[in-house]
Amino acid sequence: MYQHILIAHDLRDTADMALCRAAQLARQHSARLTLLHVLAAGQSTEQQEKVRQTLDQSLTRYAPPGSELRILAGKPSDVVLQEVQNSGCDLLVLGGHQQRHDLFSGTSLDRIARRCTVPMLLVARNDSTPYQRAIAAIDFSLCACSALGKASRLLPAEAELHAIHVFEPDKGTAKQVAEQLQMQQGLIEQLLHDETQHLPPDSPKISHEVLQGGILRSLQEQIKARRSDLLVLGSHGRSAFSQALLGSLAQHFLHKAPCDVLVVR
Template identity: 30%
Template sequence: MTTPDEPIVVGIDGSEDAVHAANWAVGEANHRGAALLLVIVNDDPARASHAESAVHKAAAKCRAMAPHLAVDVEIAKGRPVEELLRHSRKAQLMVLGGRGHGGFADALLGGVSSAVATHSSCPVVVVRRGVPTTVGPVAVGVDGSESSSAALRFAFEEAQRAGAELLVMEVWHEGDLLAGPLPPDERDRVQQDVEQSLAEQVSALHEQFPDVRTRQLAQRGHPVAALTDAGRDAQLLVVGHRGRGGFDGVFLGSVAAGVLHHAPCPVAVVRSSDDTAT
C-alpha cells in the first residue's frame, strides 16, 4: 500500500514524450501534495553526460511550472523495465511517456511502458504526446473483477482530487458470452444485468466519496473501442490490469493494452492487491 510521503516517479529518456509525461505529473503532484522523482536509466558510460543533461533539463521544466514542488532526479544503471519496476515499489504513482524517440530512444519505448504498466507495484499513468485535456470527466472501465474494483477506487480518488465528474462504464460484448449473436430478448436481459452490476459497483464506493458526481454507462460493444471513444472527452481514462469477474474476457489484459495504444488521453493502469502480490 502506498503512503502520501511516497513520490510520484517519472521515467525520463530524453524524448519529448517523456518530458510531456513529466509536465503532466507536475499537475498530479500538486493535486496529491507529493514530491516528484525523475528517473533516467542508462547502462552506457558513453552516454552518461547526455543522461544527466536530459534528466536535469526535464527537472528544470518541472520546477519552472511549480517552484514550490519538490523535484529530485536519479540516474540509474541497469535495464529500464527492471529499474522502473524497482522504483514502483516505493512510489505512489509512476508516470511514463507513450513512447521514446529521443537521445535514449531504446530506454522508454512503448513496449517498456506497457511492460511496466503490466507489472508495476503501483498504478501507472501513460501519457501520450499532445496536449492532454485538464477538463472533462475521469472515465473508468469496470467489469466486477478485483482488478476493476481497484481501478474504480483509484478513479474515484482521482475525480475527487480534480473536482471532476466520474464516468463509470461497463461494456459487454455478446461474443464473449455466447458463440453466436444473442436474440433481442436475451440481449435486453444481459443489458439489464450489466446495468445492475454497474450500479452495485458504484454504490459500494459512492458513500466514501459523496462529493464525486458520477455518471454510469452500460453498453454493448467492444471494450477497447468504447473506452477509447470515452477517452476523447476525458482528462484521464482508468483501466484495470486484467479482468476476472463474471464476464470473463470482457476486461482482460489485452483490453488494457489496447486502450494504452489507442486512447487519446492519459491512461492509468491499476492492479489489484492480489495482482501485485503475484
C-alpha cells in the same frame, strides 16, 4: 490522495509533457515528486553530466520546489520497476509516444504495466490542466473496482468520472437479450453503489452506463463522444473483460492512447 509521484523521464519532448502532468498532480495532492532517468549504456562522464544538467533544467522549469532527481544505470524497465519498490511511490508517470525507444518499446512498456505495483499513468496529451472528464472501464473484478477507486482519488472533486460496462449478450431472442441487459444494469448499479460507499466525500461525481457491443469500439466511441482526457483500466482479473485487458485491449490503448491512460492492477 497520492503522496509520492515517480516520473520516468527519457529526455524526449513527451517526457517533459509527462513531467508537467506529474507536477500538476503533485501540486494538486501536495505530493512529493521524484524524476527518474535511466542512463543509456556506454555514456561517458561528460555525457552523463550533460544529461544531469538537462534534467535539472526541466525540474527547475516544471516541477514544484524540492522535487528530487534520480539518475541510475541498468535495463530501463527493470530500473523503473525496482525504483517503484524502493521509493515507496504510489503513482508512476510515463510519457507516451509512437516512436520506438528502449524504455517505451512494446515489450518494456507492457512489462512495466503488468508488473507495476502502483497505478501507472501514461501521458499522451500535451495538457497539464487538472483532469475534467474521465472514463473508467469496469466489470465485476476486484481489479476494476480498485481502478475506479484509484481514479476517484486522482481526479479533482469537480471532475466527471463515467463508468462503462460493455455487455456482450449470449445468443437468444430479443426478449432474452433484453432480460440479460436489465440484469447487467442492476448488477452494475449495485456494484457502483457499494464501491462509492468507500470513497471520500469530496470524490468526483460518478455516472455509469451499460453498453452492448465490442469492448474496443465502445470505449473508442465513448472517449471521442465525451472528449475524455483520461481512460482508466484495470490490468488483470478473472473475468472475460479483465482477461481482454491483459491482452489486445490494454496493449492497444497503451501504444495508441487517444488520451491519458491510468492502468491499475
